[in-house]
Amino acid sequence: MRITVRINGDEHQADCWEGESLLFALREKLGFPGSKNACEQGECGSCSVLLDGALVCACLVLAAQADGHDVTTVEGLAEGETLHAVQQAFVDAGAVQCGFCTPGLVVATADLLQRNASPSDDEIREALSGNLCRCTGYAKIFDAVRLAAGKA
Amino acid sequence: MTQTRARPLQIGRIGELVPRIDAPPKVKGEFAYASDLIVPGMLWGHTLRSPHAHANIRSVDISQALSMPGVHAVLTHDDVPGQKTFGLEFPDQPVLAIDRVLYYGEPVAIVAAEHPEQARRAAERIVVDYEPLAPVADMERATELEDLHPHKPTRGHGYREDDRPNVVRHMVIRHGDTEAAGDVSVEGVYDIGIQDQAFLGPESGLAVPDGEGGVDIHVATQWLHVDRAQVAPCLGLPLEQVRIHLAGVGGAFGGREDLSMQVHGALLALHTNRPVKIVYNREESFTGHVHRHPARIWCEHRATREGRLVNVRMRILLDGGAYASSSTAVASNAASFAVGPYETPNALIESTVVYSNNPPCGAMRGFGAVQTAFAAEAQMDKLAEALEIDPVELRLLNALKPGDVLPTGQVITGSLPIAETIRAAAALEPPPAEAFPRDPLRLPGGAGNTTRGEGVKRGVGFAVGFKNIAYSEGFDDFCAARVRLLADGSAEVHCAAAEVGQGVTGVILQVARTELGIEDVRLAPSQTATVGSAGSASASRMTWMAAGAVRDACRAVLEEQQRRPGEEIDLEQIYRHPRTTPLDPETGQITGERAHVAFAACAMKVVAEVDVELGLSRIVWIGAAQDVGKAINPQQVEGQIEGGTAQGLGLALMEEIQTRDGLITNASFTDYLIPTTLDMPPVESVLIEDPEPDAPYGVKGVGEPPTVVSTAAVAAALRAATGRALTRVPVKPDDICL
Ligand code: FES
Ligand code: FES
Numbered sequence: 001m002r003i004t005v006r007i008n009g010d011e012h013q014a015d016c017w018e019g020e021s022l023l024f025a026l027r028e029k030l031g032f033p034g035s036k037n038a039c040e041q042g043e044c045g046s047c048s049v050l051l052d053g054a055l056v057c058a059c060l061v062l063a064a065q066a067d068g069h070d071v072t073t074v075e076g077l078a079e080g081e082t083l084h085a086v087q088q089a090f091v092d093a094g095a096v097q098c099g100f101c102t103p104g105l106v107v108a109t110a111d112l113l114q115r116n117a118s119p120s121d122d123e124i125r126e127a128l129s130g131n132l133c134r135c136t137g138y139a140k141i142f143d144a145v146r147l148a149a150g151k152a
Numbered sequence: 153m154t155q156t157r158a159r160p161l162q163i164g165r166i167g168e169l170v171p172r173i174d175a176p177p178k179v180k181g182e183f184a185y186a187s188d189l190i191v192p193g194m195l196w197g198h199t200l201r202s203p204h205a206h207a208n209i210r211s212v213d214i215s216q217a218l219s220m221p222g223v224h225a226v227l228t229h230d231d232v233p234g235q236k237t238f239g240l241e242f243p244d245q246p247v248l249a250i251d252r253v254l255y256y257g258e259p260v261a262i263v264a265a266e267h268p269e270q271a272r273r274a275a276e277r278i279v280v281d282y283e284p285l286a287p288v289a290d291m292e293r294a295t296e297l298e299d300l301h302p303h304k305p306t307r308g309h310g311y312r313e314d315d316r317p318n319v320v321r322h323m324v325i326r327h328g329d330t331e332a333a334g335d336v337s338v339e340g341v342y343d344i345g346i347q348d349q350a351f352l353g354p355e356s357g358l359a360v361p362d363g364e365g366g367v368d369i370h371v372a373t374q375w376l377h378v379d380r381a382q383v384a385p386c387l388g389l390p391l392e393q394v395r396i397h398l399a400g401v402g403g404a405f406g407g408r409e410d411l412s413m414q415v416h417g418a419l420l421a422l423h424t425n426r427p428v429k430i431v432y433n434r435e436e437s438f439t440g441h442v443h444r445h446p447a448r449i450w451c452e453h454r455a456t457r458e459g460r461l462v463n464v465r466m467r468i469l470l471d472g473g474a475y476a477s478s479s480t481a482v483a484s485n486a487a488s489f490a491v492g493p494y495e496t497p498n499a500l501i502e503s504t505v506v507y508s509n510n511p512p513c514g515a516m517r518g519f520g521a522v523q524t525a526f527a528a529e530a531q532m533d534k535l536a537e538a539l540e541i542d543p544v545e546l547r548l549l550n551a552l553k554p555g556d557v558l559p560t561g562q563v564i565t566g567s568l569p570i571a572e573t574i575r576a577a578a579a580l581e582p583p584p585a586e587a588f589p590r591d592p593l594r595l596p597g598g599a600g601n602t603t604r605g606e607g608v609k610r611g612v613g614f615a616v617g618f619k620n621i622a623y624s625e626g627f628d629d630f631c632a633a634r635v636r637l638l639a640d641g642s643a644e645v646h647c648a649a650a651e652v653g654q655g656v657t658g659v660i661l662q663v664a665r666t667e668l669g670i671e672d673v674r675l676a677p678s679q680t681a682t683v684g685s686a687g688s689a690s691a692s693r694m695t696w697m698a699a700g701a702v703r704d705a706c707r708a709v710l711e712e713q714q715r716r717p718g719e720e721i722d723l724e725q726i727y728r729h730p731r732t733t734p735l736d737p738e739t740g741q742i743t744g745e746r747a748h749v750a751f752a753a754c755a756m757k758v759v760a761e762v763d764v765e766l767g768l769s770r771i772v773w774i775g776a777a778q779d780v781g782k783a784i785n786p787q788q789v790e791g792q793i794e795g796g797t798a799q800g801l802g803l804a805l806m807e808e809i810q811t812r813d814g815l816i817t818n819a820s821f822t823d824y825l826i827p828t829t830l831d832m833p834p835v836e837s838v839l840i841e842d843p844e845p846d847a848p849y850g851v852k853g854v855g856e857p858p859t860v861v862s863t864a865a866v867a868a869a870l871r872a873a874t875g876r877a878l879t880r881v882p883v884k885p886d887d888i889c890l
Binding site for chain 2: 017027028033035037046094096128134137141
């Protein structure tokens with residue numbers, strides 16, 4: 001089937017098999033490999049995107065379900081060479097090691113700060129608890145979130 | 153949301169805080185990981201794996217699979233043109249199963265198809281006739297059961313002769329009077345479950361045929377040249393026709409030292425003459441790489457009434473699983489560091505690693521020292537209790553220092569500030585206990601809202617761990633780097649060091665800028681074709697080795713530039729660390745000056761709160777002091793301490809590959825838990841800088857020590873809170889509720 005999705009503001013089309021996830025379509029068919037595929041079963045958050053503004057795991061959404069909808073991926077946050085505040089904070093805080101969790105965490109953090117501009121430490125921990133990171137032990141990720149929220 | 157401008161990279165010399173060059177593309181989603189690679193005309197590969205832990209294969213019928221839509225190739229061991237087996241150190245593992253399978257998930261056949269789902273479905277249509285056999289699943293009985301490798305692949309490599317079935321390596325370290333008695337003695341038996349590296353980026357790669365019989369393999373790996381050395385013979389190709397390129401690596405932690413999809417992808421690509429991409433899913437990843445060895449460790453520590461160790465006796469048993477991988481070195485490391493960073497005049501340490509039909513085990517961060525640190529540190533606490541000495545004091549009393557002798561007879565000649573590291577960690581003050589009631593998120597059980605604080609007990613634990621840096625026991629360990637100084641004054645560095653997330657690319661650039669005194673330095677992509685081997689990004693060696701090689705290459709080009717000013721200079725240099733020699737197979741004693749190059753340590757204090765009624769625990773705070781030699785990039789060093797600590801905490805509290813008769817029963821992130829944001833406490837770290845005299849710029853590796861110590865330290869805190877012995881990790885709720 002053919003789907004049409006508005007990704008980061010622009011319309012894109014792809015031919016998909018009915019069983020394909022939005023994550024697979026984004027990564028393999030639509031040219032947006034930024035969202036990551038650490039588990040492909042809703043356990044790690046590395047594929048986090050915004051679907052009509054709501055944070056979802058792209059691996060749990062069928063590509064067909066996204067037909068006619070708006071998707072924001074990690075590729076849609078920066079403006080050219082100018083990083084989004086959350087992205088810049090991840091760079092500055094040293095929150096990136098292998099970086100495989102980073103796209104999902106950046107999207108989830110941007111979503112958190114949109115809803116709550118000044119989250120407490122507990123709110124940060126709770127909001128990001130669905131995003132696994134194996135490298136950093138999260139300390140510098142918390143630093144990055146606080147930095148992006150203007151709290152560091 | 154506000155937007156801020158990206159700042160240009162500062163010059164970034166050694167010791168400065170420099171943002172990573174790979175961070176901007178990673179935060180933008182532009183960094184190309186192995187699983188992101190796409191080329192026109194690409195096929196998808198898929199691996200059919202054994203559902204049995206031990207079985208004979210009577211026949212394999214691929215005819216149905218071949219006729220499935222979109223399928224271009226279905227290959228079995230018959231299609232392996234060269235050597236049928238491979239292995240990191242001993243070629244005991246078939247590329248594709250031949251007439252038997254020895255572990256759950258062992259590759260049996262491979263498929264290439266237009267779409268990954270077509271490949272998966274075709275694999276389901278391969279008919280394999282298995283004759284299931286009783287698995288060797290209990291490591292304690294492995295030496296009495298069927299010999300899984302009767303040809304003894306590890307024999308003849310200078311190890312102790314041992315003809316018992318399934319012995320991969322057996323070693324004994326005899327130090328001083330192995331019967332020496334003390335005033336007091338404490339005993340214990342400790343168990344460690346199987347831990348998984350659980351890197352987030354699944355095993356992935358893309359193999360591209362070059363049209364002339366050769367192949368380019370773009371893959372997430374830890375050691376490009378050793379991959380090539382294993383892949384080429386299996387393909388029946390000379391080394392030059394196999395080119396390995398480092399694709400973006402989503403974490404490694406030892407789990408990418410052994411091959412995953414490299415040979416399979418190349419076979420399919422050469423067979424179909426099309427590029428072939430293979431990406432494991434998470435379940436497959438749990439069977440697709442080696443794990444941390446599970447262990448059982450028997451200990452007896454004898455000491456004087458004053459608390460000086462007199463004699464340490466330990467017996468270590470490790471389950472290596474179906475194939476050898478790096479088991480022989482893990483067993484040796486476990487033995488070498490069994491006592492911990494303490495001086496003992498006498499010791500008897502026996503270490504055995506066996507084959508079984510359990511998941512294959514090999515390298516994981518800490519490499520044998522994690523298991524023994526858990527046991528030995530519990531013993532030190534027991535000894536402190538028996539002697540009524542403060543546990544920190546007991547450790548200080550026995551702390552190793554330069555000039556002391558290790559159980560292997562090696563004299564410590566380099567940097568090893570154990571006492572200073574212990575004192576720094578002990579001096580870290582945890583925050584005061586928080587009163588109840590409080591937000592459930594900060595209670596054991598967390599958002600589960602299981603307690604308001606009743607039944608919650610607090611405990612403080614302390615531990616110290618140490619291990620070696622770089623390869624040991626006579627291994628020819630080197631790293632090559634090539635520097636091109638261009639006529640325009642800029643420079644290009646070639647080094648095959650694998651950037652696995654640890655930040656070695658930053659180290660290379662910092663060293664090159666420092667040595668060349670210029671800012672305009674680029675790092676060429678890591679690949680086998682343009683530069684010699686860098687060795688493995690493991691054993692906490694990459695910073696030291698790459699720094700040495702890049703330093704030497706930079707100095708060589710500068711010297712050459714004096715002779716040929718204005719010309720382009722292009723030179724490759726090979727750096728070797730001080731030579732090591734093997735241990736004597738009968739006594740475990742050094743046969744030269746040293747068996748290990750250098751050492752690094754970490755001391756840790758942990759505060760835990762445990763709901764003793766429900767068996768739930770929460771780690772509140774961790775303070776770490778680490779002996780780092782010289783911090784090349786302090787922010788990155790802290791990141792290694794925090795991340796390494798998290799992995800050790802995971803092993804202490806939740807991480808275990810569970811098996812039933814060799815079958816893995818929890819191959820997902822729902823069932824194999826790793827620490828989340830809710831599990832990790834703040835980690836306060838102190839860097840102890842005592843330069844390593846033998847290392848470039850005085851550096852030490854920093855990746856492993858925090859993982860070596862944190863499992864032991866977390867377990868100690870749980871013991872302090874519960875009063876229970878807790879001799880097995882991961883600690884389960886059942887173990888701690890009263
Ligand atoms: S890839 Fe979607 S949650 Fe892990
Ligand atoms: S940085 Fe590697 S998983 Fe988070």
